[in-house]
Amino acid sequence: xxxxxxxxxxxxxxxxxxxRLVSALPITFFIAWAIVQSGLLGIGDTTGLVAxxxxxxxxxxxxxxxxxxxYADVIFDGMTRRVAATAxxxxxxxxxxxxxxxxxxxxxxxxxxxxALNVGAALFPALTFLFAALLATGIGTGYGTAIAFTGLVxxxxxxxxxxxxxxxxxxxxxxxxxxxxxxxxxxxxVSAVTQNADIGGVVASRIKYAIxxxxxxxxxxxxxxxxxxxxxxxxxxxxAAGVGPLGLVHLVSIGVVIATAVAGRHxxxxxxxxxxxxxxxxxxxxxxxPSDMIAFNAPENAALAAELNAVPLIGAFIQLVxxxxxxxxxxxxxxAAGFFPLIVLTVLLVASxxxxxxxxxxxxxxxxxxxxxxxxxxxxEMTMVLxxxxxxxxxxxxxxxxxAIAPYIRTLGEKxxxxxxxxxxxxxxxxxxxGYIFPWGGGLLAGYGAMQNLVNSQATPWFTQxxxxxxxxxxxxxxxxxxLVAVFIVAAxxxxxxxxxxxxxxEEVSRV
Amino acid sequence: xxxxxxxxxxxxxxxTSKPVYEAGEELTAxxxxxxxxxxxxxxxxxxxxxxxTEGHGRLVDRRVRxxxxxxxSQNHEGTGELLSVFEEEE
Numbered sequence: 373x374x375x376x377x378x379x380x381x382x383x384x385x386x387x388x389x390x391x392r393l394v395s396a397l398p399i400t401f402f403i404a405w406a407i408v409q410s411g412l413l414g415i416g417d418t419t420g421l422v423a424x425x426x427x428x429x430x431x432x433x434x435x436x437x438x439x440x441x442x443y444a445d446v447i448f449d450g451m452t453r454r455v456a457a458t459a460x461x462x463x464x465x466x467x468x469x470x471x472x473x474x475x476x477x478x479x480x481x482x483x484x485x486x487x488a489l490n491v492g493a494a495l496f497p498a499l500t501f502l503f504a505a506l507l508a509t510g511i512g513t514g515y516g517t518a519i520a521f522t523g524l525v526x527x528x529x530x531x532x533x534x535x536x537x538x539x540x541x542x543x544x545x546x547x548x549x550x551x552x553x554x555x556x557x558x559x560x561x562v563s564a565v566t567q568n569a570d571i572g573g574v575v576a577s578r579i580k581y582a583i584x585x586x587x588x589x590x591x592x593x594x595x596x597x598x599x600x601x602x603x604x605x606x607x608x609x610x611x612a613a614g615v616g617p618l619g620l621v622h623l624v625s626i627g628v629v630i631a632t633a634v635a636g637r638h639x640x641x642x643x644x645x646x647x648x649x650x651x652x653x654x655x656x657x658x659x660x661x662p663s664d665m666i667a668f669n670a671p672e673n674a675a676l677a678a679e680l681n682a683v684p685l686i687g688a689f690i691q692l693v694x695x696x697x698x699x700x701x702x703x704x705x706x707x708a709a710g711f712f713p714l715i716v717l718t719v720l721l722v723a724s725x726x727x728x729x730x731x732x733x734x735x736x737x738x739x740x741x742x743x744x745x746x747x748x749x750x751x752x753e754m755t756m757v758l759x760x761x762x763x764x765x766x767x768x769x770x771x772x773x774x775x776a777i778a779p780y781i782r783t784l785g786e787k788x789x790x791x792x793x794x795x796x797x798x799x800x801x802x803x804x805x806x807g808y809i810f811p812w813g814g815g816l817l818a819g820y821g822a823m824q825n826l827v828n829s830q831a832t833p834w835f836t837q838x839x840x841x842x843x844x845x846x847x848x849x850x851x852x853x854x855x856l857v858a859v860f861i862v863a864a865x866x867x868x869x870x871x872x873x874x875x876x877x878x879e880e881v882s883r884v
Numbered sequence: 885x886x887x888x889x890x891x892x893x894x895x896x897x898x899x900t901s902k903p904v905y906e907a908g909e910e911l912t913a914x915x916x917x918x919x920x921x922x923x924x925x926x927x928x929x930x931x932x933x934x935x936x937t938e939g940h941g942r943l944v945d946r947r948v949r950x951x952x953x954x955x956x957s958q959n960h961e962g963t964g965e966l967l968s969v970f971e972e973e974e
Contacts, residue, residue: 576891634891749901749928786945789913789927794895870899872927873947874911 386446386731387437394435395731398724399776401428406773407766411812418713421772425720432727443727450726451719458565459558459718459775463711465643466556469629470511471707472650476659477619479520482507484617486525493533493601497542498593500525500534501852504543505586508550510626512557514808517547518819526823527832530839535600540819540841541849542593544808547815548853551770552804553582555633556643558714558771559807563800566778567785569792569878572633572642574800577793580869581801585855592851605834618657625650660703662688667702671695714771721775729779738783749788753798753864756781760802761857769814770807774799791871792878801860805853811843901928902960909952910967915943923966925950930960937966946970 388394405424409415429447436443450456482503491499500521508517521543529539551557555575564574629646633639654660670677672692681690689702728734746752759780764773778799785795808815820843826835863869905911915934916926923934923943934950937943947970955962 573891577895579892580896786914787916787926788929789916789925867899867901868897869895870901870928871895872899872903872913874903874913874927876894877912 386442386727388731389435389437392732392736395432395728395733396737397435398425398428398432398727399721401431402721402724403763403766403776406769410769410814411766414812414817418717418769418772421769422713422717422720425717425724429720429724429727432724446727446730447723449730450723453722453726455565456719456722459561460711460715462556462561462565462571462639462643463558463715464708465640465647466512466558466561467707467709467711468704469556469625469643469647469650469707470513470516471703471710472647472654472660472665473510473619473622473625474516474520475664475703476622476625476650476654477616478510478622479507479524479619481617481619481622483524483528485620487528488617493529493535493604494598495594496529496532496534497538497597498590500529500539501542501546501549501590501593504546505549505852506546506623508547508557509554509630510550510622512550512554512560514547514551514557514804514815515818517550518543518808518815519822521546522819522822523825527826527835530835531605533602533604534597535602536839536841537845538593538596538600538849540823541846541851543819544816544846544850545589545593545852547819548804548808548850548856549582549586551807551815552800552856553578555630555639556646557804558711559774559800559803561639562718562771562774562778563796563803566775567782567792567796567799569796570636571639572636573878574793574796575630576634577869577871578797578800581797581856581859581863585852585859588855589852592855596849596851618659621653621657621659622650625653663691663702665702666704667691667700669693669697669699669701671698674698714769717772718775721772725776725779734779734783737780738787741784742787746784746787749790749870750865750867752784752788753790753870754861756784756795756798757802757857757860757864760799761806764803764806765810770803773807774803777803786873789873791873791875794869794871797869798860798864801856805850805856809847809850809853811847816843816846899928902930903928904930904957904960905932905952905955905962907952907954907962910949911952911964912947912949912970914945914947917944925964930962932962932964934964934966940966940969943969 386395402425406421409420409424433440433443486499486503504517504521508514526539526543530536551559553575554560555571560574561571564571625646628649629642632642632645651665666689668690670690670692673695677692681687681692741755746755760777763777764770781795781799807813823840826832827837913925913927915923917924919933923937925932925934949967950964951967952962952964
């Protein structure tokens with residue numbers, strides 16, 4: 373606490389040809405690029421979005437009045453903002469954790485549970501929703517859940533006669549649930565850090581919305597499942613053969629992360645504990661070997677490689693491979709590396725938001741919204757809900773959409789002293805939901821990709837091209853996504869769950 | 885382990901858009917704008933005008949602590965006395 377002068381003298385101001393709103397050019401260019409790349413052309417490549425953002429930043433340069441150096445300085449200011457660093461660090465940890473419980477057979481455990489309960493076609497979609505939600509809450513990636521469940525559980529359900537479109541919708545619903553709620557989910561992390569809230573507190577305050585929507589969705593899957601059930605297929609064989617329940621012990625690892633995060637520990641500490649527990653469980657129960665988690669794939673002909681490989685303990689991490697396949701691997705490696713394109717994109721997006729701030733674009737937009745749209749707290753919250761929904765409905769990669777819209781949610785919400793938890797929840801619910809509903813949504817595309825792999829594959833030789841679910845037909849059946857948006861429209865209107873800044877302070881988040 | 889049950893239970897209500905406060909209450913909130921040159925804190929649709937802000941520079945968008953000195957619960961308007969200004973992390 374202090375009485376420091378408010379205006380920061382280090383903040384560079386930019387002037388653009390064409391006025392304040394032109395400072396939004398880099399980010400607008402990026403959103404247009406994202407819509408063309410992912411929405412129209414169906415390319416869900418995050419590194420492609422990085423290229424779009426880079427071009428946008430260069431285009432903006434030509435509209436700067438005065439020295440271009442000040443534009444460059446603002447890019448640096450943006451890239452070094454704490455919000456980017458916080459998200460990056462949390463993603464790296466979350467990626468390692470998620471991958472480690474996956475190599476520990478967590479998905480296998482869930483597939484086993486889904487099939488072992490031996491439910492009929494009518495109950496199968498509702499149960500699939502529950503288990504997919506559980507997986508997504510553990511590994512924090514809705515995309516990963518959509519891929520794993522479409523590849524493993526979907527064929528099992530189709531075989532027993534569950535409606536394929538409904539079943540795919542149930543899987544995507546589970547992915548939405550976890551993307552929204554998991555403390556290790558990239559969208560959860562972005563929603564918390566951009567609104568300056570602690571991740572544990574955000575997750576705890578989010579449960580009330582998620583549970584209401586999930587309860588409605590579960591009932592909807594029960595009803596629709598019973599009405600849309602078909603006759604079982606007779607193809608022989610068992611899709612779930614060979615998978616066992618042991619991987620379910622990772623529910624303990626997930627519990628450790630959630631409990632530690634909610635208890636107020638920093639997300640790095642929480643996930644580190646989860647990581648330690650999951651690694652110990654993997655080794656003690658024989659679910660994964662040391663080299664499944666960290667592997668030095670050394671070329672056979674390398675000096676000392678064979679000798680080190682023979683050393684106890686150290687050798688367990690070394691694998692001898694042909695020279696061309698040398699590299700480092702394992703769940704810690706692949707889990708962290710999976711986030712690299714998104715990390716670069718985030719840093720650049722934060723830079724382009726900084727340009728908009730320095731150029732007065734935020735102020736211009738905010739003045740318009742506050743004077744003509746968001747004139748009361750109800751209308752402000754409704755603007756936040758619908759604005760987030762709109763951006764996420766058009767941009768495929770929902771995390772990217774969320775980062776782009778987050779500063780508006782923060783400035784708009786703070787003008788009404790809406791609590792950071794509430795802002796984070798409005799932001800993330802619509803981000804998670806809309807990313808899995810439409811045929812160009814990244815989560816849906818990820819699941820659809822896994823479904824295409826089923827066609828005539830070794831494990832599912834009976835699955836034909838004609839059995840593929842049309843991606844454009846799924847949107848009415850992603851019940852949890854729709855209910856989540858509906859819950860927030862009702863919440864904005866009625867004040868359900870609304871908290872003000874003065875009601876309670878979030879714990880400081882920027883403690884990296 | 886302390887699971888902070890309060891964190892799960894907070895906000896399970898239908899919160900009014902015009903919160904009511906009493907004189908003497910101490911609050912933390914953002915300064916959201918000015919009325920003339922006087923800093924104003926808007927909490928939902930409730931407006932509190934701040935006094936004692938001289939020498940604190942520009943306060944808009946800063947988080948402050950203040951004590952409510954008067955409150956009209958009919959019009960949802962009041963005045964408050966500035967106690968301190970928070971230094972934000974960013």
